[in-house]
Amino acid sequence: MKRHLLSIADLSKDEALNVLDTAAELARITETPVKKLPTLRGRTIVNLFFEDSTRTRISFEAAAKRLSADVINFSARGSSLSKGESLKDTALTLQAMGADGVVIRHPASGAAHRLASQEWMSGSVINAGDGTHEHPTQALLDAFTIRENLRESTGDLTDLNVAIVGDVLHSRVARSNVLLLKKLGARVTLIAPPTLLPVAVNSWGCNVKYDFDSDLKTYDVVMMLRVQRERMEDAFFPSEREYARRYGLNAARLSQLNSGCIVMHPGPMNRGLEISADSADSDKSVIVDQVKNGVAVRMAALYLLLGGE
Numbered sequence: 001m002k003r004h005l006l007s008i009a010d011l012s013k014d015e016a017l018n019v020l021d022t023a024a025e026l027a028r029i030t031e032t033p034v035k036k037l038p039t040l041r042g043r044t045i046v047n048l049f050f051e052d053s054t055r056t057r058i059s060f061e062a063a064a065k066r067l068s069a070d071v072i073n074f075s076a077r078g079s080s081l082s083k084g085e086s087l088k089d090t091a092l093t094l095q096a097m098g099a100d101g102v103v104i105r106h107p108a109s110g111a112a113h114r115l116a117s118q119e120w121m122s123g124s125v126i127n128a129g130d131g132t133h134e135h136p137t138q139a140l141l142d143a144f145t146i147r148e149n150l151r152e153s154t155g156d157l158t159d160l161n162v163a164i165v166g167d168v169l170h171s172r173v174a175r176s177n178v179l180l181l182k183k184l185g186a187r188v189t190l191i192a193p194p195t196l197l198p199v200a201v202n203s204w205g206c207n208v209k210y211d212f213d214s215d216l217k218t219y220d221v222v223m224m225l226r227v228q229r230e231r232m233e234d235a236f237f238p239s240e241r242e243y244a245r246r247y248g249l250n251a252a253r254l255s256q257l258n259s260g261c262i263v264m265h266p267g268p269m270n271r272g273l274e275i276s277a278d279s280a281d282s283d284k285s286v287i288v289d290q291v292k293n294g295v296a297v298r299m300a301a302l303y304l305l306l307g308g309e
């Protein structure tokens with residue numbers, strides 16, 4: 001693997017499969033009574049979060065601790081960043097403190113690339129979500145969850161039919177998932193109102209549809225995306241009620257999915273908007289599995305970047 005994990009494009013298909021296989025092995029080990037491995041003893045991981053997070057921050061912290069690393073949690077709020085300190089000076093501070101790995105979440109697309117490319121630090125940089133650009137470890141944990149539920153025996157995602165539904169425009173999760181799922185051989189359909197699709201979506205190499213109701217029976221995976229109201233300065237749909245009616249996963253649509261189809265959502269969910277409570281809590285939902293698998297996948301990423309082969 002390269003020194004940094006900034007984008008799914010940084011991984012070859014074999015490297016991505018190696019992360020998933022390593023995560024499966026680590027998940028097995030951490031299910032034993034002794035949950036911790038000594039692999040990263042003496043190494044320091046800094047969680048550098050300029051944007052709010054629950055799942056990603058906690059699971060990176062749990063992953064690093066299960067590999068016996070020292071963990072420093074650093075959030076923009078309450079730090080000198082709120083006094084205007086630059087990304088460069090923050091990076092130089094982390095270097096001086098001996099950070100071996102930095103997990104960064106930032107509202108600006110490209111922030112993780114900037115941190116890695118300037119050589120301000122000698123450690124590895126892991127992108128934990130940058131603006132609307134990418135969230136590579138989310139895509140890896142999603143692929144892990146799909147394998148675990150639908151392709152446990154072979155681990156192969158070839159020809160799985162995956163629908164990604166909702167606010168694609170603002171979704172770093174959608175971008176990373178499209179890159180990874182296509183790399184692993186799945187067929188991806190993006191379903192969204194035209195206003196919530198990027199201008200260049202035709203170059204993504206997926207099917208694109210505006211209608212959620214046709215073909216519901218054909219999907220193996222329905223991945224709902226959060227409506228990112230905090231990134232919307234304009235009105236992208238007439239009303240929340242209208243959005244939920246046309247693009248929400250509700251009981252009626254849920255009942256039309258095929259019996260083996262799984263329902264995913266990266267979280268946090270807007271219950272009642274992009275997904276109804278009965279869909280989120282149904283027996284098709286693997287949303288809690290996604291959160292659980294985040295720890296093993298992030299352990300694998302830290303282990304392969306910092307610990308060895």
Ligand code: CP
Pocket residue numbers: 052053054055056057129135138266267268
């Ligand atoms: N899926 C995800 O990135 O969730 P958080 O924002 O809670 O980390």
